[in-house]
Amino acid sequence: MADYPELLHTVINAVEPRRLAEFYRQLLGYRYRPGDEPSVGTDADDADWLVLTNAEGRRMVAVQQTESLEPSTWPDLAVPMQLHLDFTVVDQKELVRHKLRALELGARLLLDRAEDEDEPLYVFADPAGHPFCIFVH
Incomplete structure (x- = not known):
């Protein structure tokens, strides 16, 4: 039994989860968790939760759908960072x-x-x- 909880992955909210997951997949060289890959032969993508893993299969980033999201205006503090x-x-x-x-x-x-x-x-x-x-x- 571990003494402390272990970080599984970081979850990021997005109005368009596939678009954001694809951005991080390409930027970081990650892979989709089996079953989270884009649907082949269709333009529809109703995924509301996607997980990206490293080459060893360790979960790194998850993207979760939200109805709305006000982007941070950093460095202006009108809408602060919720995460970076x-x-x-x-x-x-x-x-x-x-x-x-x-x-x-x-x-x-x-x-x-x-x-x-x-x-x-x-x-x-x-x-x-x-x-x-x-x-x-």
Whole structure:
């Protein structure tokens, strides 16, 4: 028996769960949990709960449907962050590469601190408006 609870995955709300799950699947190289893959040969997707796993099958991110979601306006505090995710890369070259990938996948750049000597980073909003960071660690 464990002494503490163990994190299973992080759950993110989205009005369009498939769109957001696909964004994170491509951005992070994750896979759909068996049974959560997009339906083949149909445009309809009524999925309201999707789970993404790493290559070993460990749950990493889940996306849950919600009827409405007001995107964060960070850094303006009118609508604060309810959650944000941090992702790390090994160096500046990888930081720039993943910035371009995130933008191609539909992220919006919120803050560019790529030239910061102590902690180069970018802050983005995902397609549903949730902020996330990619930084050199």
